[in-house]
Amino acid sequence: MIPTEQGQASKPSSKYRSQFRIYVDIMHVIQRENNEAKPTRILYGANLSHDRLTKYLEELKNLGVIQENGIDDKTYSLTQKGVEFLNNFRKVESFASAFGFRI
Amino acid sequence: MLAPLWFFGFDSLMEFIGFAIASAVAYQALKGYRLSKERTLLYLNLSFGLLGAGLLIDGLANLIVLLVRFHRAFLFLSAFGYTIDFVAQLLAYGLLVFAYMQQTRNVGAEIPIAAAAVPVLFFEHNPVTELILIFLLVYIATHTAINYNMNKSASALLVFGAFASLSVAHIFFLLFTLAAIFFPLAHIAQLFGFLLLLAMLIRVNHPT
Numbered sequence: 001m002i003p004t005e006q007g008q009a010s011k012p013s014s015k016y017r018s019q020f021r022i023y024v025d026i027m028h029v030i031q032r033e034n035n036e037a038k039p040t041r042i043l044y045g046a047n048l049s050h051d052r053l054t055k056y057l058e059e060l061k062n063l064g065v066i067q068e069n070g071i072d073d074k075t076y077s078l079t080q081k082g083v084e085f086l087n088n089f090r091k092v093e094s095f096a097s098a099f100g101f102r103i
Numbered sequence: 104m105l106a107p108l109w110f111f112g113f114d115s116l117m118e119f120i121g122f123a124i125a126s127a128v129a130y131q132a133l134k135g136y137r138l139s140k141e142r143t144l145l146y147l148n149l150s151f152g153l154l155g156a157g158l159l160i161d162g163l164a165n166l167i168v169l170l171v172r173f174h175r176a177f178l179f180l181s182a183f184g185y186t187i188d189f190v191a192q193l194l195a196y197g198l199l200v201f202a203y204m205q206q207t208r209n210v211g212a213e214i215p216i217a218a219a220a221v222p223v224l225f226f227e228h229n230p231v232t233e234l235i236l237i238f239l240l241v242y243i244a245t246h247t248a249i250n251y252n253m254n255k256s257a258s259a260l261l262v263f264g265a266f267a268s269l270s271v272a273h274i275f276f277l278l279f280t281l282a283a284i285f286f287p288l289a290h291i292a293q294l295f296g297f298l299l300l301l302a303m304l305i306r307v308n309h310p311t
Contacts, residue, residue, distance in 0.1 A: 020139055020140065020141075085138075088134075088138055089138060089139070090310075091307055091308055091310075092134065092135035092138050092139060092144075094258060094307045094310070095131055095132070095135055095258075095304075095307045096135060096141070096143070096144060096147075097250075097254065097256065097258070097259065098250075098256065098258035098259050098261065098262045098303050098307065099147060099247065099250070099262055100203070100206070100246055100247055100249070100250030100259070100262075101141070101143040101144070101147070101202070101206060102206070103135070103139045103141040103143075103144070
């Protein structure tokens with residue numbers, strides 16, 4: 001399970017994204033890039049500053065949903081846990097969306 | 104007004120099916136809440152949990168009355184089951200209305216829940232209390248219609264169809280005070296609403 005920031009997740013209409021939503025956006029970008037995304041692609045794709053991207057990538061690595069590849073030319077890919085998480089998330093998003101709820 | 108005798112038993116069966124589907128929706132919402140911690144999914148879980156519980160208790164109460172062949176000593180069970188189901192529905196639909204209201208603006212949880220709980224003070228079967236349920240359901244059906252209009256997905260259409268059907272069911276329950284035939288019609292409309300929710304669940308979990 002991926003934690004959310006208190007108070008933000010309950011207000012999806014807010015212009016601020018929840019931490020959970022940012023995690024999902026990062027993972028979507030990685031998947032869209034054929035599961036091998038460079039930090040700059042994630043930065044633009046998920047619309048994050050460099051500092052926040054570094055922080056979130058570290059958190060996602062600690063959660064075991066993404067992994068870092070390479071040393072100089074770093075790329076990120078989803079782990080099996082990450083792929084399963086995104087699949088489950090899509091089902092939940094589709095379910096909530098059917099009722100008109102945004103997550 | 105008494106329900107048609109030939110329909111006894113079928114109403115319980117339909118309510119058990121409704122209970123199973125409502126429980127499945129509640130479970131799906133709980134899974135979503137565990138994953139995302141999105142509060143609206145928790146409200147959805149509680150709402151369908153309540154709906155399922157109400158249907159189960161009413162279905163069981165009516166089944167017992169049927170099994171003891173309408174023995175005078177057990178007739179109170181039918182009214183008891185109806186009352187529990189009615190209160191459960193009021194709270195469930197009140198929660199859903201609250202979830203939709205919270206989606207658009209920040210409101211205190213206590214307002215719609217309290218509004219839904221007020222009729223509990225006089226919850227005998229009467230047109231006024233049925234009208235409150237219809238009002239809540241029409242509000243939800245309107246929101247789901249707007250949602251379908253915005254995203255045009257088949258799942259959204261199924262949810263809208265479900266709540267529209269549940270609204271029609273309660274209009275029939277209201278009309279049951281005028282003619283007995285509306286009782287089976289109401290149960291059929293209610294079952295149809297839950298079957299549409301089942302179709303949505305299958306669609307969401309097995310996307311083509």
